[in-house]
Amino acid sequence: PLEPDGEITRELTEARTEIRELRARVEAARTALGQLSLDDSRDRALLEAERYRLETEREDLTKERADSVARLRLVEGRFERSLRLHESKAIPEEEIQERKTELELARRDVSGVDERLESVRLRSAALEDELDALGVANKAQSSTITQQLAENHRRLEELHAREEDLSRRLAKDLEVARQRRDARLRQLEIDRRTLAEDMDAVRDT
Numbered sequence: 010p011l012e013p014d015g016e017i018t019r020e021l022t023e024a025r026t027e028i029r030e031l032r033a034r035v036e037a038a039r040t041a042l043g044q045l046s047l048d049d050s051r052d053r054a055l056l057e058a059e060r061y062r063l064e065t066e067r068e069d070l071t072k073e074r075a076d077s078v079a080r081l082r083l084v085e086g087r088f089e090r091s092l093r094l095h096e097s098k099a100i101p102e103e104e105i106q107e108r109k110t111e112l113e114l115a116r117r118d119v120s121g122v123d124e125r126l127e128s129v130r131l132r133s134a135a136l137e138d139e140l141d142a143l144g145v146a147n148k149a150q151s152s153t154i155t156q157q158l159a160e161n162h163r164r165l166e167e168l169h170a171r172e173e174d175l176s177r178r179l180a181k182d183l184e185v186a187r188q189r190r191d192a193r194l195r196q197l198e199i200d201r202r203t204l205a206e207d208m209d210a211v212r213d214t
Contacts, residue, residue, distance in 0.1 A: 014182045021175040028168050031161050038158045042151065049147045056140050063136065067129045074122040081115040088112045 091108040094100045 014179065017175055017179045017182060021172065021179060024168050024172045024175060028165065028172065031165050031168065035158060035161050035165070038154050038161065042154045042158070045147060045151055045154070049143070052143055053140070056136060056143070060133070060136055060140075063129055063133045067126065067133070070122055070126045070129060074119065074126065077115070077118045077122050081112075081119050084108075084112050084115040 088108045088111070091100060091105055095102070095105050
């Protein structure tokens with residue numbers, strides 16, 4: 010039987026095994042890259058929805074503050090007039106207290122809206138930071154996976170070239186072995202015929 014070169018066969022087997030492993034890694038990396046893109050789209054959609062909600066809340070609060078400030082200005086005007094009237098004894102002390110309470114409530118309303126606006130501003134700033142961090146993290150991860158893919162593709166090209174070279178060498182080695190076997194068989198046939206002729210000659214004498 011023809012026996013291929015053991016060293017070439019071993020190297021070819023190792024190359025093909027590594028090719029299969031690398032193909033599995035490439036497929037896993039592509040899957041990871043696709044999942045990363047899906048996760049990024051989903052996370053960004055959620056953050057964009059929250060950004061829109063915060064922007065809407067900010068606009069509503071800005072309008073509410075304008076209304077509260079307008080009411081505060083109105084209440085302040087009433088209080089100033091009440092003070093002047095109180096100085097001339099035109100209104101009682103109780104009404105002054107009512108106007109003062111009304112003024113405090115109006116100021117409290119404006120302060121409350123300002124606090125809510127500040128909360129929205131802080132949440133919006135945190136959201137923008139989160140969006141930036143998400144972009145940086147995903148870009149870094151995507152870059153790492155893409156680099157791994159490039160390295161695996163480069164190694165696959167090397168291995169395919171190695172596989173082709175080893176396959177050619179193995180085929181050549183087998184062809185040489187076949188030629189040697191055929192030559193040996195021909196020589197054996199010649200030897201057999203010669204031996205038969207010699208035996209026939211001996212019998213004839």
